[in-house]
Amino acid sequence: MNESFLEARQVTKRYANHTALEEVSIQVPKGQVFGLLGPNGAGKTTLIRIINRITAPDAGEVWFNGHLSQPQDIYSIGYLPEERGLYKKMKVGEQAIYLAQLKGLSRQEAKKRLTDWFNRFDIMPWWNKKLEELSKGMQQKVQFVITVLHRPPLLIFDEPFSGFDPVNAELLKREILKLKEEGHTIIFSTHNMASVEEICDHIALINHSQVVLQGAVQDIRSQYKSNQYELTVRSDNPLPESDAFEVVDSQVVDAQTVSYKLRKLTSISNSEMLSLIGAQTEIIQFSECIPSMNDIFIRTVEGKI
Numbered sequence: 001m002n003e004s005f006l007e008a009r010q011v012t013k014r015y016a017n018h019t020a021l022e023e024v025s026i027q028v029p030k031g032q033v034f035g036l037l038g039p040n041g042a043g044k045t046t047l048i049r050i051i052n053r054i055t056a057p058d059a060g061e062v063w064f065n066g067h068l069s070q071p072q073d074i075y076s077i078g079y080l081p082e083e084r085g086l087y088k089k090m091k092v093g094e095q096a097i098y099l100a101q102l103k104g105l106s107r108q109e110a111k112k113r114l115t116d117w118f119n120r121f122d123i124m125p126w127w128n129k130k131l132e133e134l135s136k137g138m139q140q141k142v143q144f145v146i147t148v149l150h151r152p153p154l155l156i157f158d159e160p161f162s163g164f165d166p167v168n169a170e171l172l173k174r175e176i177l178k179l180k181e182e183g184h185t186i187i188f189s190t191h192n193m194a195s196v197e198e199i200c201d202h203i204a205l206i207n208h209s210q211v212v213l214q215g216a217v218q219d220i221r222s223q224y225k226s227n228q229y230e231l232t233v234r235s236d237n238p239l240p241e242s243d244a245f246e247v248v249d250s251q252v253v254d255a256q257t258v259s260y261k262l263r264k265l266t267s268i269s270n271s272e273m274l275s276l277i278g279a280q281t282e283i284i285q286f287s288e289c290i291p292s293m294n295d296i297f298i299r300t301v302e303g304k305i
């Protein structure tokens with residue numbers, strides 16, 4: 001694993017009647033997209049607020065780019081909070097320039113970068129409108145742009161896809177991946193598991209205030225494999241009998257086609273299994289069932305592992 005840009009070490013946060021985080025440790029690799037997952041109330045926003053120094057932990061430490069987090073580190077973070085907070089009565093372009101200047105950009109540079117982003121996000125016609133005249137999705141776009149405009153090395157997005165239609169969610173995904181290619185480290189919290197598979201390199205799953213799963217998405221999905229396969233064959237020849245696998249389920253698709261769910265019983269490779277079946281039947285489709293992040297989330301959170 002490459003070096004961490006951000007680490008939480010044994011972070012604990014207690015509120016009056018509730019422990020929101022219990023010895024939570026995460027390692028966010030530099031230049032990667034890190035998904036912070038968990039059911040409602042798990043503690044994700046609390047951890048994000050601690051990383052942003054909005055609230056302090058009761059115990060534990062946050063390490064930022066190799067040093068113990070310092071107050072000035074917040075200038076190296078672009079944070080899109082869950083509750084979006086722009087001025088409703090102020091004009092969009094003017095507001096965006098003002099906020100960019102607060103983050104250290106000159107007026108000229110801010111305008112140049114904003115024009116570029118606004119064109120890409122198709123919101124340039126709204127430059128002179130008041131924020132309250134924009135739809136929720138457009139307001140989201142404006143706030144996203146303001147978050148990333150000063151190009152901080154660490155970007156943290158809390159539920160960035162909420163309020164976006166599928167086309168705009170796609171646009172946002174592409175922009176997040178572009179920001180990664182430019183070298184930013186990105187943390188985002190989401191309940192949208194499809195987006196996790198598409199854009200996250202690593203994840204941490206928090207449940208009941210603790211990290212219950214952490215690692216590279218591909219490794220985690222492989223760990224949860226259960227030797228199950230989907231197979232579709234022409235029905236002229238029966239499936240060969242074998243000690244290597246068993247049929248869990250079968251379904252007639254049409255007069256010529258049958259599909260099976262198989263479980264592998266030995267350590268033969270996928271290619272060997274394919275040859276074994278293919279020697280007697282004509283294979284139309286063969287694939288190993290790799291659990292989705294959605295399945296893994298539900299199984300882990302419901303304790304079915």
Ligand SMILES: Nc1ncnc2c1ncn2[C@@H]1O[C@H](COP(=O)(O)OP(=O)(O)OP(=O)(O)O)[C@@H](O)[C@H]1O
Nearest residue numbers: 015016018020038039040041042043044045046047
């Ligand atoms: N300021 C606060 N005072 C008291 N309790 C709080 C405070 N902030 C958060 N909590 C509690 O801490 C727990 C974790 O909340 P948090 O907002 O971190 O969850 P989350 O994982 O972000 O949830 P969601 O997915 O619903 O946004 C919740 O039980 C919440 O009620």
